[in-house]
Amino acid sequence: MANKNNQPLASAQPLHLNELVGCEECDAIYRKVDLLPNERAYCTCCGAELYRRSRPFSSLLALVITALIVFVIANSFPIVIVELQGNTSQTTLIGAAWTMFHIERPFVGALILMTTFIVPLIELLLLSYVLSCVGLFKCRPHYLRLALKTLFLFRTWGMVEVFLIGVLVTLVKLVGMVTVIPGVALWAFTILSILLVYIASVKIKDLWDEVDRSLT
Template sequence: MAAKIFGPHNDNQPMTTLAPLIACHDCDLLQHEVTPPPGGVATCPRCGAVHYRNTVNSRERSLALAMTAAILFVIANLYPIAGIETQGNRHASTLFGAVHTLWHDGSALIAVLVFITTILVPALELALLIWLLTTPRPAPWGLRLVLAMQPWRMVEVFMLGLLVSIVKLSHLASIEPGIALWSFAALMPLFAALSSNFNARDLWLTIPHREST
């Protein structure tokens, strides 16, 4: 049995190819791997679960999005998030400055969480992605690490928290959005586009099989 193909019909593409066996991740049905036409989807013939997509130029699009996100991420960390002015005193802080303040104000756990989810994980993920998408021989551990880190990147949650804080504080002080805030706002749709364009299967296929010992 072979996986079903959904997508534009291609006369040059055989609809089924007796290729290596794969197991459905939902119902465990063993089936032969097939190559869908560009833009097509391979699904399980029993439960209909989507196995993989044949995305066109996914690697190039993911690299462009990752490099744009990396530039914005650097800007988001170098410049102040917002300026607060109360009674003539103006204070502006970067993201790292906010983590530093939280740490010294006795909120060490929150400081560590903010540092991991908004600085460390996005920085590592972007660096690894750019390396994986540009190197001719991506390493399996790099790909595994990127996939494991994705749920821990929480720029969107941070941005929501930031917006709520700014709205609440705007009654008490004058708030001026900083360059970093606009960068974080632009990073949200960029990370979403990156997640939908990145096709891990394309990279797995470029990794040669290990020789058995």
């Protein structure tokens, strides 16, 4: 990916705010230059990334829709099946959270639901809304500002990959005591984690810039 050599802005010529970008590390101000898809611009003062040209909305929308389908699968099937002396036990993600409420641990149950179900679902739905409006219907979303601000806030709360690591650690500890059979949801959560990490690599400000670029 190319490195565009932006120079710090030194001209007194008036510019619109949309034409400027500030470095998040050293606060140097630059004038934006056009980038090709997947190119990035870096600060010449400290080397930090300033902004990037995101993938086309059509390909990003396809990834988001794929993630939504995998999300439904991950929450519809058992995560693991445990067998002990002929007795079989299995549960889904929502079932595990519901169990926490039953054993009087509502905070843990609410945390599981919030970080692994509610937040990822809202994030994927909002991304689908923004990307489909711009990429398919070529119109500016009515609630674009609210949608992107909500995405920015919720991205720090999505922890599907943390949940997956916790499940894998627990399974390793149980292997010597019971028979553990990975469920469909476990593989789905693995795929979902990879998709969410990739989707999260697209910054909100880059999405905003791409919206303006696509509709001009």
